[in-house]
Amino acid sequence: MNDTVNNDRYERGWRKLQEIDGEAGTRVVESLAKIAPDFARYIVEFPFGDICSRPGLDLKSREIAVVAALTALGNATPQLKVHVHGALNVGCSAQEVVEVIMQMAVYAGFPAALNGLFAAESVLRERGLLPAT
Amino acid sequence: MNDTVNNDRYERGWRKLQEIDGEAGTRVVESLAKIAPDFARYIVEFPFGDICSRPGLDLKSREIAVVAALTALGNATPQLKVHVHGALNVGCSAQEVVEVIMQMAVYAGFPAALNGLFAAESVLRERGLLPAT
Amino acid sequence: MNDTVNNDRYERGWRKLQEIDGEAGTRVVESLAKIAPDFARYIVEFPFGDICSRPGLDLKSREIAVVAALTALGNATPQLKVHVHGALNVGCSAQEVVEVIMQMAVYAGFPAALNGLFAAESVLRERGLLPAT
Amino acid sequence: MNDTVNNDRYERGWRKLQEIDGEAGTRVVESLAKIAPDFARYIVEFPFGDICSRPGLDLKSREIAVVAALTALGNATPQLKVHVHGALNVGCSAQEVVEVIMQMAVYAGFPAALNGLFAAESVLRERGLLPAT
Amino acid sequence: MNDTVNNDRYERGWRKLQEIDGEAGTRVVESLAKIAPDFARYIVEFPFGDICSRPGLDLKSREIAVVAALTALGNATPQLKVHVHGALNVGCSAQEVVEVIMQMAVYAGFPAALNGLFAAESVLRERGLLPAT
Amino acid sequence: MNDTVNNDRYERGWRKLQEIDGEAGTRVVESLAKIAPDFARYIVEFPFGDICSRPGLDLKSREIAVVAALTALGNATPQLKVHVHGALNVGCSAQEVVEVIMQMAVYAGFPAALNGLFAAESVLRERGLLPAT
Numbered sequence: 001m002n003d004t005v006n007n008d009r010y011e012r013g014w015r016k017l018q019e020i021d022g023e024a025g026t027r028v029v030e031s032l033a034k035i036a037p038d039f040a041r042y043i044v045e046f047p048f049g050d051i052c053s054r055p056g057l058d059l060k061s062r063e064i065a066v067v068a069a070l071t072a073l074g075n076a077t078p079q080l081k082v083h084v085h086g087a088l089n090v091g092c093s094a095q096e097v098v099e100v101i102m103q104m105a106v107y108a109g110f111p112a113a114l115n116g117l118f119a120a121e122s123v124l125r126e127r128g129l130l131p132a133t
Numbered sequence: 134m135n136d137t138v139n140n141d142r143y144e145r146g147w148r149k150l151q152e153i154d155g156e157a158g159t160r161v162v163e164s165l166a167k168i169a170p171d172f173a174r175y176i177v178e179f180p181f182g183d184i185c186s187r188p189g190l191d192l193k194s195r196e197i198a199v200v201a202a203l204t205a206l207g208n209a210t211p212q213l214k215v216h217v218h219g220a221l222n223v224g225c226s227a228q229e230v231v232e233v234i235m236q237m238a239v240y241a242g243f244p245a246a247l248n249g250l251f252a253a254e255s256v257l258r259e260r261g262l263l264p265a266t
Numbered sequence: 267m268n269d270t271v272n273n274d275r276y277e278r279g280w281r282k283l284q285e286i287d288g289e290a291g292t293r294v295v296e297s298l299a300k301i302a303p304d305f306a307r308y309i310v311e312f313p314f315g316d317i318c319s320r321p322g323l324d325l326k327s328r329e330i331a332v333v334a335a336l337t338a339l340g341n342a343t344p345q346l347k348v349h350v351h352g353a354l355n356v357g358c359s360a361q362e363v364v365e366v367i368m369q370m371a372v373y374a375g376f377p378a379a380l381n382g383l384f385a386a387e388s389v390l391r392e393r394g395l396l397p398a399t
Numbered sequence: 400m401n402d403t404v405n406n407d408r409y410e411r412g413w414r415k416l417q418e419i420d421g422e423a424g425t426r427v428v429e430s431l432a433k434i435a436p437d438f439a440r441y442i443v444e445f446p447f448g449d450i451c452s453r454p455g456l457d458l459k460s461r462e463i464a465v466v467a468a469l470t471a472l473g474n475a476t477p478q479l480k481v482h483v484h485g486a487l488n489v490g491c492s493a494q495e496v497v498e499v500i501m502q503m504a505v506y507a508g509f510p511a512a513l514n515g516l517f518a519a520e521s522v523l524r525e526r527g528l529l530p531a532t
Numbered sequence: 533m534n535d536t537v538n539n540d541r542y543e544r545g546w547r548k549l550q551e552i553d554g555e556a557g558t559r560v561v562e563s564l565a566k567i568a569p570d571f572a573r574y575i576v577e578f579p580f581g582d583i584c585s586r587p588g589l590d591l592k593s594r595e596i597a598v599v600a601a602l603t604a605l606g607n608a609t610p611q612l613k614v615h616v617h618g619a620l621n622v623g624c625s626a627q628e629v630v631e632v633i634m635q636m637a638v639y640a641g642f643p644a645a646l647n648g649l650f651a652a653e654s655v656l657r658e659r660g661l662l663p664a665t
Numbered sequence: 666m667n668d669t670v671n672n673d674r675y676e677r678g679w680r681k682l683q684e685i686d687g688e689a690g691t692r693v694v695e696s697l698a699k700i701a702p703d704f705a706r707y708i709v710e711f712p713f714g715d716i717c718s719r720p721g722l723d724l725k726s727r728e729i730a731v732v733a734a735l736t737a738l739g740n741a742t743p744q745l746k747v748h749v750h751g752a753l754n755v756g757c758s759a760q761e762v763v764e765v766i767m768q769m770a771v772y773a774g775f776p777a778a779l780n781g782l783f784a785a786e787s788v789l790r791e792r793g794l795l796p797a798t
Contacts, residue, residue: 169367169383175371176380206375208377208381209378211380212376
């Protein structure tokens with residue numbers, strides 16, 4: 001299934017994955033090596049090579065959209081943490097990330113926002129943007 | 134329950150609701166007059182008077198977050214349409230709205246994105262931003 | 267599959283279904299006659315014959331729980347309407363139903379509560395508990 | 400963005416889309432022509448060209464999985480109908496489709512199963528597999 | 533943003549939070565001190581000061597509604613535990629809480645009910661209402 | 666509530682539970698002994714005695730449907746693991762399970778599929794179907 005003709009999408013996606021998620025992105029791809037290596041390739045190709053590489057919306061807005069959606073859905077905490085990193089990597093301030101998550105209380109309820117804030121807090125601490133407890 | 138001391142929040146919220154949602158916001162508030170007038174007041178006060186009036190995140194980014202979340206949740210089409218209007222009202226281009234919704238295919242699946250696109254399409258047509266069918 | 271030994275559960279369930287949902291319950295069961303008659307039987311037996319017939323929680327509290335859950339899930343409007351009828355049939359006031367739904371804004375977001383209120387409004391009008399528009 | 404090198408994926412996907420969804424698939428693609436033509440292309444390429452074209456799981460099992468998931472999620476009725484057609488097109492019997500949907504009562508609740516059954520019923524009638532009402 | 537005119541809502545909310553959630557409520561508010569202190573204030577003001585302080589529905593019914601909704605949504609276990617405490621604090625028996633959660637099997641599926649029961653079990657043990665394992 | 670007339674359903678369900686879930690099924694039933702023994706009985710009777718014992722859909726297809734639905738819902742990881750075991754127990758290959766879960770990226774988003782794959786991986790390792798890390 002590994003069409004060599006798709007190399008462009010993979011390479012473009014890999015660069016975009018590095019730009020947004022850095023090491024965390026590499027770890028997600030590596031974590032799939034045993035169970036579903038093709039899925040690792042799809043993640044690079046479709047979300048990053050096709051979607052996030054599109055013109056028409058800046059990367060900062062794209063990451064704001066993802067942090068909002070994952071907070072609202074509330075069932076993907078590991079991915080939310082990766083994208084809090086991503087949002088900070090492409091230019092969001094810690095405050096902007098916190099504002100997006102707080103706002104989800106209105107659209108998905110206070111528990112979803114609360115759990116999103118705790119996920120963000122662990123990322124902000126890891127990056128030294130909040131004092132350690 | 135109608136604390137007169139809260140007038141500031143209500144007035145600030147009403148102005149913000151007008152700025153973001155315009156007539157569509159007024160219609161939501163009016164539609165609640167019979168069934169739950171206090172809920173109409175809460176919508177003005179909390180989402181608009183408290184949350185959307187906060188500094189720290191620009192209104193355009195706030196509406197991008199809402200369009201993303203409502204597309205991903207997939208169970209609030211009328212509200213998604215109101216916020217597609219809202220996003221356009223505060224400075225998003227039609228293309229940016231479409232990009233946000235398309236991106237949700239990655240995080241909430243293709244059916245959610247597809248239904249979001251059809252909701253956006255009806256708003257864009259209504260505003261003359263797409264040719265009528 | 268139609269174990270005659272299960273008649274007790276079916277009869278107990280049917281009486282409970284009538285008590286809670288009245289005609290609306292009969293219509294749900296009849297609506298399944300062509301597509302899945304066994305599923306109609308299961309609805310009578312398990313939710314009504316087993317669960318709703320249990321001691322330990324009064325019917326009014328059971329219907330409050332259902333109205334809350336269906337409002338929060340947000341993807342089952344027809345069933346929410348049936349259970350707004352059910353809540354009123356077993357002793358909830360219109361105000362209590364509206365309070366339960368409004369409260370869901372906190373736990374599942376304002377759009378879920380808003381759509382729940384509109385569903386309740388149509389039932390309340392149908393029963394003459396709100397003036398016709 | 401329309402990499403000519405991706406023609407293989409698109410063509411493979413288009414053939415698979417025709418095999419599974421027939422005319423209904425064509426209509427979905429055409430319906431996106433105005434609002435998001437690139438998204439139409441992605442639907443052909445990724446879900447059909449990449450995923451559904453993979454060996455390792457037969458098409459009938461793939462459609463059973465989709466009907467189950469869309470019934471459980473409960474917020475994508477138009478797509479559920481398309482995939483009830485799809486399941487029947489690739490060899491599921493009407494009874495098998497109904498069994499899959501009924502089973503979802505266990506995993507996603509009776510309302511989700513009920514709404515799934517009504518969606519399936521409209522498709523089965525359209526195909527003459529149930530008597531018209 | 534901290535309108536001094538809102539003191540009434542905050543104080544009324546704080547008393548209600550103590551009445552319902554006791555220490556667990558205080559811990560939630562404190563846990564937000566670093567990441568989002570304003571969100572802690574909103575939790576006191578809106579859910580507790582505005583909503584839970586409303587007349588028209590008794591506190592026991594309110595907590596039954598919350599336990600039902602959080603069990604059904606299935607993505608907020610920490611908050612479900614807080615509200616199992618809350619339900620017990622305002623007069624629900626352990627049996628009533630268990631009945632509400634079991635009933636969610638009908639509306640949100642057996643897995644949601646099962647996970648809700650395990651969350652409740654840990655609270656009931658903590659309060660000495662079940663024998664330690 | 667323990668109708669002796671229902672013994673047939675219980676015994677049929679218990680045999681089916683053993684056939685599908687083996688020891689993991691027994692553990693789920695035992696885990697409910699303290700908190701909700703009647704719920705343990707319902708799980709045996711309705712999902713296994715009524716639904717999974719029905720003719721019209723083979724067990725392998727039933728487990729494919731469950732793995733798909735639980736991956737898509739994304740809020741029931743323990744149950745997903747039980748049913749990955751179940752799918753393997755009734756004849757699915759490891760590859761087929763992985764294909765079903767990967768396919769959910771299309772219908773419920775990449776995070777849901779990713780978390781499903783990690784749940785499956787832990788089951789496959791436990792059964793020696795993947796090398797230990």
